[in-house]
Amino acid sequence: QGVKPKVAGVHASPVENAWNSRLHAALQAAAEKGTIEYVFSEGVSANDYPRVMREYAEGGAVLVVGEAYAVENEARQVAAEYPDVAFLMGSSGEPTGDNFGTFGTWNHEAAYLAGMLSGRMTQTGTVGAVGAIPIPEINMLINAFRAGVAETRPDAKHLIGFIGTFFDPPKAREAGLAQIDAGADILFGERIGTADAAKERGIKAVGSLTDYTSRYPDTVFANAVWNFDPILAAALADKTAGNPTGKNYTPYSLMKEGGNDIAFTASMVPAEAIAEMEAKREAIKSGAFEVAVDMSEPK
Amino acid sequence: MIVERRETRPLALVVLSPVIAVAVALALAGVLIALAGAPILDAFRAIAVGAFGSRLAATETLLRACPLILTGLAVAVAFRARLWNIGAEGQLYLGALAVVTLGFSNPLGLPGPLLAVLLLVAGALAGALLLLGPLALRLRFGVDEVVTTLLLNFVVVLLVSMMVEGPLKDPLAFGWPRSVPVLADAQLPKIVERSRLHLGLVIAVGAAILVHLVQSRFVFGLEAKAAGLSPRAAAFAGVPIGRTLVKVALLSGGLAGLAGAVEVMGNRGYVSTDLSPGFGYFGIVVAMLANLQPLGAVIAALFAAAMFVGSDAMGRQLGVPSFIADVTVALCLLTMLLALFFSSYRLRRG
Amino acid sequence: MQTTIDILGSVGLWAAVLRIATPLIFGVLGALLCERAGVLNLGIEGIMTFGAMAGWLAVYSGAGLWTGLLVAALSGAAFGLLHAGLTVPLGLSQHVAGLGITLFASSLSYYLFRLAVPVSGTPPTVEPFQPLDFGPLSDIPFLGSTLFAQTAPTYLAILLAIALAWILARTPLGLAIRLTGENPHAAEAQGLDPIRIRIGAVVAGSAVMALGGAFLTLAAFNSFFPTMVQGRGWVAIALVVFASWRPGRALLGALLFALFDAFQLRLQPLAGGVVPYQVFLMTPYLLSILALVLVARRARVPQALMQPYHRGER
């Protein structure tokens, strides 16, 4: 057994941030299994981001994992200058060259399923969603949730709030409270903090990306969980096999690959809603049903 | 206890005090590093290597120094005339915004270099104009500019946020809030291959030399100093206070605006609300470390940049939380403030 | 128009106003106390961040919530002492020292937090302050679910505003602080020690600021994370000006700002950004500048604000 490949994580936010925590969890799991050596930096500002990428590239990392959203051009520039290193970046853009691979955070299928449950559970017929800023991946997530709601409760009213920043839980909480005040009795919390509002007012909430059930046991009844592991595994496999890694790894986000799934607490959900949802889940996995990808800004 | 100004500043003190300051700051940072369980000496070595030890390290240090030189100059120029410009951050952003607004297209078909020069001027002008507001309030109503310039920083960043989510939003940025890029041929060329280091460094150092000459040799430099120290006496001597402060403000705001222009045109290519990790505020650090001397600002900016880049790399290497970089720079500022103080004052019991 | 009225009439809005205002009230009172003694404390943003971290960490490590607040206040006091030490006896530039402290306190709080709390998937939480139950009072329509449905620190903030107003206007200590802020030489000639008064005011003011930070992690939310304070300290600095250095008006200013914020959060999901939300966020800053222009004419600014005082200097 040779040396373990060194994988670097470059996190623009602290790793507690839900999205980063998914990358971090997958990378740490891999490191614990002994497949990789994992190093990381967190809270890296856009100005520093390219430097940190370069430092890892020069420091012997074979794969650099991170997020290119705020630095799409710069990140690609770095990749071009370090052709021997693979870069795997969350991005809304396309892969570039042989070594700049991208992935999208497509847990919209799970969000759809959570929406179906929500549609059955809402009493007021109003559901809210709190997002960061209207970028395509957040848009598609919220749109999918709404589509799910619409399937089980076609007349539902939807409230949308963007907090204008990626990480401000108290603000997300205020936005959530505002929606509750406006009549929502189920909140889709794309951002952490939303569920706190639901908890405070005794209504139910849906989590996104990570599983919030243990954090809000009586509030969060379902989560649209996203798993980074399949993407990481695929990219690592390509890298070890010597294949180009400059490709779009987003398909590994899909439910059939294990890239996303719903995690829910059965005791909090009506049984008939579960059955209906599980059926849809199977349909998605088998390819019989495809959740629409709608990246337009929800209004 | 009485604070007493030293009439002579012993050379040894002037030279030694910054050294002692940095040593103390590093020692304190060392304690924190030790808390994280990392070996301290290795950590210090890693800081040095991380700042200068490779081509990447050196160019990154210089790259980070570049806007710091300019904002440091902006602050030094203003502070010397007792114009408390805390608004370099906002001026930087407004400069950047101006550059992007005028530089994302080229309706007149200007040649690239000419457009670049015009954009630099436009950036400087935007920053300059922003400082005129607080200055006017001070001259007209006696409103203290510390608070107004500070507050305008947040206003401008919100304005940038509004623009990059609105009219200037890059349609190709997948909804990410950032502006359209400046045309490629109006961007500043890189001056070291395979690095981020760009022509802005030359501009910044040139600006420092120019400011040095202006302050030490020019009539305007002396008038600005006089106006800052005592507006009444300067007015009596015939120094046009308003006009002089306006010039100071134009120069100071202009330098900060230039920092924004250079950062956009040389480094990032577009503007967003995360363009600056506090370059404007660090400019105050730089200016103070430089004792408001323009050429000193170059060295101080290099120092601050090296501390940051070096500690950041160290943190990565030794598994110390990366926030150690900012802690170290902040410690350096505080100890350096003390060192500067003790090199020109002494304490005596009353 | 109708939506505006609906929002303004909603209970949730007014409950939110008090909640959003609380950290600002602490911040603005702390800053005001420092400035009344003649010291501008731009360390506020960092001190609030550190208070948020320290208070939370104490509770996370097993201390009670009130102990957490106390720890936050003490940590704020420590940074206040640092700021005062640099600016009062030594007379170093107040804005530079203040910005240095913001830099230091905020980066140090992230660093210590990361050392103390190992990296984990979601931010670790504590059980925060719960809204108090005032029994029958809480059942009064409207008032019950706004005024009487807050967490304890919110009431602490309001009490503090009243106390500070009373101290400044009515007590010998308050007069001593005001005199020091107006003319430290006069204070010394009256047998007061302006240095100690300034240090005391800055230390106490900083402790109050830190409570504002702790409110964020112990009441408004239940975790700490970097950039948590999100410029609330700067807003507080602006509000001091807006309030003409008067505690009562500071309270009003904080509530007004919170009203803006709460209103815009509620308008947004309904009206969907007719006015960019940034405009709302800019308003308090611009209003403060306007206020500054208006008060400057009436010379309400503490006259020795930012002027270092050295004994025996002329």
Add this chain to the structure above:
Amino acid sequence: MTSRTAPALEMTGIAKRFGAFTALDGVDLVLARGEIVALLGENGAGKTTLMNVLFGHYSADEGEVRVFGEPLASGRPRAAIRAGVGMVHQHFTLAPNLTVIENVVAGTAKLSGLSLSLPAARARLRELGTRFGLAVDPDARVGDLSVGEAQRVEILKSLFRDARILVLDEPTAVLTPAEGETLFATLRLMAKEGLSVIFISHKLGEVLTGADRVVVLRGGRMVGMRASAETSREELAELMVGRRVERPERHERPVGAPVLVARDLTLRRGGRTLLDGANFTLNAGEILGLIGVSGNGQKPLADILFGLEAPSAGTVEILGQTPARPSPRDMVRRGLGRVPEDRHAEGAIGDLTLWENAVLERLREPRFSGRFLVRRGAARAFAAHLVQRFDIRGAAPDKRIRLLSGGNMQKLILGRNLDGDPPVLVCAQPTRGLDEGAIAGVHARLLEARERGAGILLISEDLDEVLRLADRAVAIHAGRLSATVPTAGLDARRLGLMMAGEDLGRAAA
């Protein structure tokens, strides 16, 4: 042990050093109960320092202070106040934004106390006011008071705290002669009630009439003590300076053509008329004394002449020309020499060097600058030349001017103006706060310039000074000028009446 017979104050062997400089060197001072002592001395003799030691602003390096027989803890104003010492500082220590009563009661109660008990304090303040003739409205904002009223507040602050020893540092420097007289009447009253008073002054006249005893300091040592009944101006002046000082005399000389003519100068600001149709003519080779109590419009008049302020109406003619929009530098270029009223606030910039201060007025002249660059060599040489020619002590071109004493700073200001032999000079209060030696020096310079043929407008509050130096005098009162009268045969009483505006009617004829 408080002895019933111990003197109010005994300072023995007081020494105070600032760095290497010895400001006080073994000074002894005794003050009896109910006595008024004047402290006299040149600028920098150590008078203020001695009193600051007494009040606890400084702690002495050597020596002992006893108040009513009790040793006084050093370096603590609070201890001094408690022992019954009150001090009225040279520069008022008042907070303009607070009310009179607030200024007075601050620091009087325990800081841990819960109430200011203002009503009681008000009553007491009123009572003190009537008793000593120091009436002020307790609830007035101090910033709205006149200088005289502000000084009353200063004294009341001490009385309010039961001061039994009152120290006043140059109390009359800012007062009108009439206010000064009222003050001394008050001091007498206080002495009768058993208070002891020390006041510092440069004005020999008031020292002789106002004090029981005069103590003279020179170079940080006590060099003499006289009962004021048994000494004279001349003796005191000599004690102060260490040699005989003669104020120079003016000799008759023929007068030349007009050099500075004011025509109907009027200045209105904020609805108030500060200067109301002022007319005068200043001729070459004469000194025109403009006498008046400060605050009657001489500052606006000087500012107009200096080019700092544009008149609301009227013109200034200098050497036959009438500049359309005069500016300070324009007036200087046209041949005006200017000495401002406040040398610290207007005449010099403390943190600039001597050379920078020397050339700032003429910075734009080709001699000192090119299009952009300062000719630093020429400027330094100019400063060095002034230091030499005008005997500026303790000075070097690259030294910060803050380090000069008032007298030497004044020499630089006069020197930079006189060096080019300007045909016109406007000097505002050129000897205010200066000691006898320095005053004689300034007077000599002004008379030299007159001899040379310069026309000099001497703005002063000092009757003596005007009578000695000026050929003609004009008074200003409430913004209006009297007619100009020759000083020959004029006496102080008549001048005093003119200052008070009594004589204006006759003068207009």
